[in-house]
Amino acid sequence: MRASRYFIIVLILLLGALGRSLHIAEHSFWIDEGFSFFFMQSPDLARALAADVHPPLYFAGLRLWSEIAGDSELALRWFSLLPSMLSLALMHPLAQEALRARSMTRLGGVVPPLAMLMLALADGESFLAQEARQYTWLTLLVLAGMLFMARWLRGARRLDFLAWLLASVLALYTHYIAAFALAAQSLYLLIWTRGKRRTAGLAALLTSALTLLPWLAAVGLDQLGNRDSYKVWSLELSGAVLQEIGIKYFTSQWALMIGLVALGCVTILYRRDNAFALRRDRITPLLLLWLLLPFGMILLVNEFLPFLVPRRLTQWTPVIALLVALGLGNIRQPIRGLMIAALLVHGLAHYDFHRGQPDWRQIAHLTTRFAQPGDLVLTDVASGDYPLRYYLLRETGGAPALEPGVHYESLQFEREYAAAAYDAWLPPLLDARQTVWLMYWSSDESAFAWLDKLDFRLTADFIHRHDGGALGETRMHILRFDRASANEPLARFGEGIALQSARLDRQELRLDTLWTAALPLDRDYRLSAKLLDAAGLVVAQHDSQPQINQRPTSGWQPGELIYSPHELQLVAPLPAGDYRLIVQVYTQEEGGFVNLPTDQGQEYAFIEKVRLGADS
């Protein structure tokens, strides 16, 4: 190979690596990635997967990987990026194999790098390389299987045969839908090969299928009962879904891409008189089956077992790239250069495989920020709260986990996996607490009924708009429930406003307050929490409308209990000593601040004396 060709290949690999690693840890895990983490961590993987619909290899591999690389989002997603880069490298020999089969090796300097470039630019592959899921492994193993099968068919070398067999077994143990690629290979062998080669090839595929039997017998049969879990996310085939698939895998220039794929299915021979001829070859049927059979079978199976989702078609990404490259190879200069420029510019400027995700990291942070030792944190997300579990229980870049002493349970998990004990399990769990946080996006209302029965009152409702509101008004609620105290309020202010309780988190220097109003209020009062030194000077302060400006007092209902946290900001580092914590209620008027006095006629309510040590 010439040095310039190496240089181009290195550039393409760099482009692929850049596209796949850029912002890789920016988005938080979504449900399926949380799911991967959950299974990976399970002490008994086989038993855990019996409640799921996947084979074990990816999760076992992810566990090994995380022991080396850690379990941050970056580390877990890199486990998907690596096979994607390997696929990119394997595209070159696969394209060469296709050219050999077409007797077009003179295009060896054009088509293989182009195939790599097309895969490097494939948004589906880039997107899935940034997900802690098994799809890029599936793509790699199917690609490897196809490559070694094509090599074996050409050269009949035992090494290629064994590599093909191994890739097929690994693919089946990575994702069941690898079976569709194996079906494509079987069909090709049946129709386009003869004699010993056909027998040996089919035997290899049969062997790889048989190796899956032990797993299927041990766990797969149990998984049959879980097939409904696919339904939650699957799509019915429609014009809009086909369009979405078209754009995700063929880009928004889908017509051009499909045209080039079609062109890649033939070999064009140009003559001197500007006429041309088309030639068929023996490898194209394999490529076409690889392209069409998994898609056709997924559509067919989807009628009985709904599981159609664009990302599950990812095993056809390499064949699309290869056929487009072969199509480009059929075009003469300067038009070929122009087409490559069009594809390159579009590929760099456009991203067609995007999906909005809830920011689970941020949602979890809303709870980890305020939950205090002794609190109970519950999650109930109908589609699965695995990402919340991930973010609540482990610290991620800049976002802390739940403090020690905060108890966490998943209602959805308990309801699904321990349904018989659920009704007995929940009430004692709640009864032992004074404050419960419920992260809720579900239709099950059992927790509300029990909270109500056990005298908890809703004191805060932080709302997180799913996908930043892009998908409409779908909201995730982070609810706080407190038990009303029978004690007298800590302080009473004018207009019937009462401070029911206040608790200082000394570590965070945050004052958590609970408020009530005896009467409807027609003004919006502000609350101020201040730390005063011995001389009465303010050394730390936080002012806002109640509940971080979410619950203005004009919206309070009489008798309602309102939670309002106040994170005090230090004016300067505090020397050790005694301080006084106070709370004020005031309005901002044109003339300045007007304090609402307490029923004792004080300008503020004194909460407690705070003794702070050095370095606070």
Added chain:
Amino acid sequence: MNAAGRTLNGIALRRDAAPPWLAITLILLFAALARSLHIAEQSFWVDEGYAFYHAHHPSLIASLARDTHPPLYFAALRLWSELTGHSELALRWFSLLPSMLGLAVVYQLAREMGLRRRAANPAILPLAPPIALLLLALADAEIFLAQEARHYTWLALLVSFSALFLLRWLRAWRRRDRVALFASCLIMLHAHYLAAFGLAALALYALLWLRGRQRRAALAAMVGPVLLTLPWLLLVGLQQLGNRGANWSVDLSPAVLQDILVKYFTAQWSLTLCLVALGCLTLVHRRDGAFGARFDRATPLLLLWLLLPFCLTVVANEFLPFLQPRRLNQWTPAIALLAALGLANIRQPIRGLLLVILIVYGVAHVDFYRVKPDWRGVAEMTARFAAPGDLVMSDIGGGDYQLGYYLRRRLASGALLAEGVDYESIKIQRDFHAASFDAWLPAQLEPRRTVWLTLWSDHGGAQAWLDKLGFVQTAHFIHLHDGGLSGEVSIHAYRYDRLQDERVAEFANGMVLRRASLDMAELRLDTHWQATVPLERDFMISAKLLDAAGAVVAQHDGPPQLGARPTSGWLPGEIVYSPHAMDALDLPPAGEYQIIAQVYAFEAGSPQNVLTTTGAEYALIQRLRLPEDS
């Protein structure tokens, strides 16, 4: 002229092959279909209402002095509507026609270019015209703008005409082409001021690429129209300078550039751009597979036509914000032409493949489209219930011309507002008669008992006056702007009533029927209710027409205000308007009838009437005698 090999101004003249008539016919049919399909489905938006308003203003010049457009399109639209009527279909057809004419002009333009390139690549002359025709037929911008009662397709047509006549004149040196160039420049400057950018492109081309007498003559044909536009500019244009505003314009940003790119070059923009780039050259294919490239003297005109209006719009937008994708439409023919020339440069079978790709994509995808707010529905919502003597008003911050169109227009099929219902635009009055506005508004409201107000504005003046004059809000209908696509932006339609101490009946649950009036034409009972105490349950209201024997002949049952105001949400003392359009099985025969109103609730699945305070099962509203043919 028939001798092969003769040249004129350096351009080879040979008899052309016959045009591909079948392909041309099919493309024209497709273009007509795409431009006319669903043309009247979406309701008018603000600008289309504006076009209608100007076109039918008694004094077009005075009206346009408050606007930013030249007069020609509006004057022509008035003439057209006198011939064809005031329907959306008729008014939008006035944009569809130039779009279809534009196809023919682009065909001729491509032929002009083909004649110039024929020597280098003979394939271009037969190929470029039908391909250009096809690409313009598929252009989503042209299709969308051909379905708007606005002047943008006229602008594209007139700029194309000017370019065609300039190229023809340069080739054939005929006086009639120069006269036509002069006329089309003059017309386009009076159709839209943005035509000046197209004219600037032609002028710059003449300055840079022509020489001697040719340059002087071409420039004179363009400067002349500019001079003839001066009277309008002096008379009205100077007044219009005060109306320039930032309304509706967008700042240039990568997102806006991408929007423009997709709208004019499709989502396959990189392919279209490459074809445009390829169209700037003539590829010369050699037998050994090598190729060369030639640049001809007419191509700079197309490039300037493509680039100069865009660049000038972007630059001008920094000082006078008016950048909007639709305002770039004059470059659509240039894009189609250059892409067609690019395709004509490509040999088979790739050219065929690319054509299939462009056709499939063009037919399957729409890249220039906008869901318009359903102003027709908003107008109908009010018109449905407004009764003679009512006043209907609108106050829409962005302009309520489109509501005026629907509420004022009289079509052969009838009018939306009933006879005797008056309509006034608060927005127009405030904008154009600011001095008299404060006196005008109370004078309009004072003599009325019922006022309907469609509101989407920050101005609260009308509501303040209604309050001052003793009106109370009795109904509030909400219409989601563009069906909720752009979020929860709502258009509000309010009803305000002035009630005296009227009282028709009282019910035992605390509901009082304050007023009831029958619209005989619609067989609709309009009722006004009040609750004396908070109501915990949701009661149903029933309006019935009973015959002399007490049998029900027409009926409407429903929660108050078409379900918008369930009784459990009523505040004590609040007045709630509730219309009940009764359905009759058959036309009631002549005879004596009674209109009654009942209140009931469902208990254990069956309706339980609430008695009136006098113990009756229903409140008698009125007795009436229906004549024959009622």
